[in-house]
Amino acid sequence: MTLTSGTKFGPYEIQSPLGAGGMGEVYRAKDLRLDRTVAVKILPGHLSDNPDAKQRFDREARTISSLNHPNICTLYDVGQQEGTDFLVMEFLEGETLADRLRKGPMPIAQLLKCAIEVCDGLDRAHRSGVVHRDLKPGNIMLTKGGAKLMDFGLAKAAVASASAVSSLSMTLSTPAQSHPLTAEGTVVGTFQYMAPEQVEGREADARSDIFSLGAVLYEMATGKRAFEGKSAASTMAAILERDPAPISTIQPTTPPALERLVKTCLAKDPDERWQTAHDVKLQLKQIADVASQSSAAVEAVAPKKKHRLAIAWAVAAFAGLVALAAITWALMAEKSLPLIRAEIAAPEGLEFNISGDISGPPVISPDGRKLVFSARKSGQAAQLFVRDLESVTARPLPGTEDGRFPFWSPDSRSLGFFTNDKLKRIDIDASAPVTLCDSTLGRGGSWGADGNILAAISYNTTIAMLPASGGAPHELSKLEGTKYSSNRWPTWLPDGKHYLYVAVNHSAPTSQDTGVFYASVDGKENRFLVHTFSNALFANGYLIFERERTLLAQSFDPSTGKLSGEPKTLAETPQVDASLWRTNLSVSTNGMMIYASGAAAGGQSLAWYDRSGKVLESLAGLGSFQEVQLSPDNKKLALTDVNTVAANIWVYDLTTHLKNRLMFSGGVTRGPVWSPDGSRIAFTMNQGASMAIKPSAGGAPEQTILTVPDHSLSGVTTWSPDGRHLMYQQGYGLELQLSLLDPSGQGKPQAFAGNDMRTMSGQFSPDGRWVAYMAFMNSQPQIFVAPFPWTGEKWQVSQGYGIEPRWRGDGKEIYYFDSSGIVAVQVENSGNSFAVGTATQLFPLALPGLSAEYDVTHDGKRFIAATQSGGSTQPLTLVQNWPSQLKK
Incomplete structure (x- = not known):
């Protein structure tokens, strides 16, 4: 029911x-x-x-x-x-352990805390004469108050003699990939966590729960189930006959004592396991104490009987000495690693895509074993690639086309990355990524050990935090008014409570206020740390940052945020992407470093195309162009060049091939829109704080017609043919809304589409009676047409995906970009009626999809577009044991 x-x-x-x-x-x-x-x-x-x-x-x-x-x-x-x-x-408010483990293995400290609490609850149950018989991650809830055991529906009295066969078993109505299979009509419990005696139909006792606990601990440590199979029979066979892979082969940093504890829990013979949950709890507490003191772990062997205790502790002492010797050898081996520099070339036939708004700079995994970067064939869309450093080949990651600014999970098994409009994650061995949240021009992320991601969701916002499983981002701070226009490139620090980020001001890109901040997640600390025009990283006890073309490392305590000593110079000269305030460098936790060198280049070029996609003429050379708009007579082109830290509007004469800068003040200027007669250009300035109009020929000063206090003016999109209305979009990220303003600056702005939110890229039809615009449907951008003024009616023009609408000069055709190329749709708009006709895919085009990168002539026969240009063929530099340079 x-x-x-x-x-x-x-x-x-x-x-x-x-x-x-x-x-x-x-x-x-x-x-x-x-x-x-x-x-x-x-x-x-x-x-x-x-x-x-x-x-x-x-x-x-x-x-x-x-x-x-x-x-x-x-x-x-x-x-x-x-x-x-x-x-x-x-x-209980929280999440089940099963849901938590979908994000990957747990950090050791978190694992031990949770495991001790589970043992405490299990010990109470056993002392009360109750055997759970279905202990698994799905029956453990993680709450703010600690772990809670749930679902005792299969429990029985420890002294009762009950049949192990039942006509029922638990079958959760949750996805199969999230929760394990259960057996209906056979044995009681959940296959992957059953003890061998349960599988064989023998009576279960407290030691059966200990086996299940071992399976749970194994999964907490590795993110993988101890026993799995393609069927119930193969799973049961694994439980009866095989031991799981050693935890250390999956998670090398796991304390040896924890691995031995789990192995003892998973003994096939109940007599060889830990005999009580209390024993397991005591061992876990000892491991936790040792881990907190960063000393060698002391081993204990499961005692079946009291007279074995002395032997057990003797073995434990010997094992402790062996563990200490192993650690000492490892430290000596690390110390003796030579300083080595090597080059890594792009995959054959590809170019690196490592600078600019839509790039994927190289990042090395925390364990120093893998490398991820963006690459592409010349003129085609880029994709993320992963390369194991023990291999000479790289493989593409499926579903990461358009992937930008990747960052690793702490366990080196998953990636976060940005696209044009999303933040996503992908497991390295998975077939497809999953979306975490919306994002527009994201500026970096960092994945913490507690399963939370820090991210700059947009180019003009502050740092936000969200779960690695996805959800609404929560801003950790606010931008400081006019002092900063963007916080970006966050980096978690090891304590999981503090992080670094760089704060910049687009209107004053070389300000002495630009630099790296040290902040706490609880908001109690947020202070300027070091002046630099780039981001900073932390590794091996050093803060690493760039200043005046020099890479520096300075001793740094991440728990207090205190720098000490003088900055030391490293020999490396990594590439600085000045337009993004980023150094294209990455470090691991074991002394590995990867970086790109050379100058950062723009990634786009302008060209004319016919309706078949044939290139008719190339223009202007390299740059990073957005907001491309032809003048009403099709003889000039207004565009925004974002290849510098402060974007600027230029007017390009298509006849003489000369270009003139429109503004020399006002910080970032964006979104140029021509007046109907071509004599003026409307645009936003001061990093979205104001809207202005200026003669397209220059000379006369601009006239400011709108000012807002929150820098939320995203851009002007269109000017009505009768000259009476300017349409613009306001908001942050993808949360934009189209509004209207009188070009004279008189009157108040009015929303175009009433309460319809997330509307953008509005374009008046040539007769001014209709507006084509972009809005979202089922989380996908689509093109719609609505009457002007707004009546509430609208017609969907695109199918599947559509951005950046454009009209043909006679209003009988609408064009849009569908993520792979240009689509033309015939429309009828006689009288007060509107009808959508046939759609035709004109030609493929590799647009970045950032903001209005194409336009079309009045007759619909030629298109001008800012397309992807070639990447870099210069190899990456890999450095082993970079800290050794600082000890000379």
């Missing part, structure tokens, strides 16, 4: 469903007496007459009621209403 909101079970009012399984449905509810949120679990109607089901449901109620512990979900009440049995339990 499915309960609707408002249904009451006694004093409990149902609010919303939380989940369902083969043995129950769980709902969020309100206790009307105590005014608190609770979880109500009911036995589904189709099972209410099933004796096994009722017995299990009743058993869960009795079991939980006998257990009162902070690490076990609390039972508040039981009852029955109109034949429906229900339990009322503590409402």
Whole structure:
């Protein structure tokens, strides 16, 4: 049965469903007496007459009621209403361990804390005579108050002699990739976490839970299940016959004592396992204490009987000495690594794409074993590639076309990266990336050990934080008014509480205020650290930053944010992408460094194309061009050159091939739009703080017609044919809205589409009666047409994906970019009616898709576009043991 909101079970009012399984449905509810949120679990109607089901449901109620512990979900009440049995339990806010592990393995400190809490709860259950029998990540909830054991539906009294065979088993209504298979009609439990004796149908006891605990700990440490197979039979065979791969082969930094503990938990013979959850908890606490002191781990061997204890500790002492010797050898080996520099060439037939707005500079994995970078064939779209440094080849990562500014997960197994409008993540061995959130011109990310990502979601925003599983970004601070226009290139520091970022001002790109800040996630600390026109990194005890074409390293305490000593010069000369305030350099945690060298180049060129895509003429040379617009007579071109830290508007004469800069003040100037007669140009200035109009021939000063306090003017998009209306877009990132303003500056701005949000790129039709614009439908950008003035009616023009609409001069054809090329759509707009006709794919075009990179002549026969140009063939430089330079 499915309960609707408002249904009451006694004093409990149902609010919303939380989940369902083969043995129950769980709902969020309100206790009307105590005014608190609770979880109500009911036995589904189709099972209410099933004796096994009722017995299990009743058993869960009795079991939980006998257990009162902070690490076990609390039972508040039981009852029955109109034949429906229900339990009322503590409402837990958080995520299950299964959901957390979908993001990857847990950091050691977090793992140990969680495991100790699970053992505490399990120990209480066992001491109360209760065996859980279905311990797995899905039955452990991670809350602010700690880990909580849930779902004792399969539990039994430890002294009872119950059959291990049941006609029911838990089957969660969640995706298969998130939760393991269960067996229906066979044994009780969940296959991947069953002890061998459960698989064989023998009686389970507390040591069976210890085996399941070992499987859970293994997954927490590695992100992989200890036992898996393509079928239930192959999984059970693995549990009975095979040992999982050593944790150290998957996570080399795992403490040896933890690996030995897990291995003992997973012993096939129950007598060879740890005998109590209390023993496991004590060992985990010891490992945690040793880890916090950064000393060698001390091993203990599982004692089956008391007389073996002395032998166990003797073995432990010997193993401790061996571990200490191994650590000492490793440190000596690291110290003796030579300083080596090597070149890494681009994959055959490809060029590196490592500078500019749509680039993917090289980044080395934290473990120093893999490299990711962006590359492409000349004139084609770029893609991210991954290369194992033990290999000589690189492979493309599927679904990362247009991937920009990649960054690694702490375990070196996943990547975050930006596209034109999204922040995404991909597992290195996965087939496709997943979207985390919207983003526009993202400026860097950093993935923390706690599973949170820091990101500059847009080029003109501050640093935000979001879960690596996706969700709404939460801004950690605010931009400081006119002092800074962008915070970017965040970097987590090792304590997980502090981070670095660079703060810049587009209107004053060489300001002495530009530099790296040291900030805390809780917002209590945010202070200027060092002046530089680029980002900074931390590794091996040093802050690494660039100043005056010199790469420096200075001793730095990441927990206090204190610099000490004098900056030391490194021999490397990495490439500085001045337009982005970024040094194209990356470091690992083990002394490896990768960087690009040489000058950063623009990545686009202007060219004329016919309707078949044939290049008719190339113009202007290299640059980074956006907001390309032909004059009304098609003889001139206004464009924004963003190849410098402060974008500038230029007017290009298509006859004489001369170009003139429109403005020499006002900081960043963007979004040029011609007046209907071609005599004036409207644009935004002062980094989106104001809108102005100036004669297109220059000379006379600009006239400011609108000023806003929050730098939210994203750009002017179109000027009505009658000259009475300027349309512009306002907001941040993709959260933009089209508005209208009288070019004289008189009157107040008005929203074009009423309450319709996320509207942008508006274009008046040649007769001024219609507006083609971009909006989102099902998270995809699409082109729509609406009457002007707005009536609420609209027609969808694009299918699948569409940005940047343009009209033919007679209003009978609309063009747009569909992420792969130019599409033409016939339209009819006689009278007050509008109809969308046939769509034709004209020709492929590699537009960056940043902002208005093409335009079309009145007759619709020629297109001018800023397209991808060639990348860099200069090799990357790899450095081994770079810190050794600082010790001479």
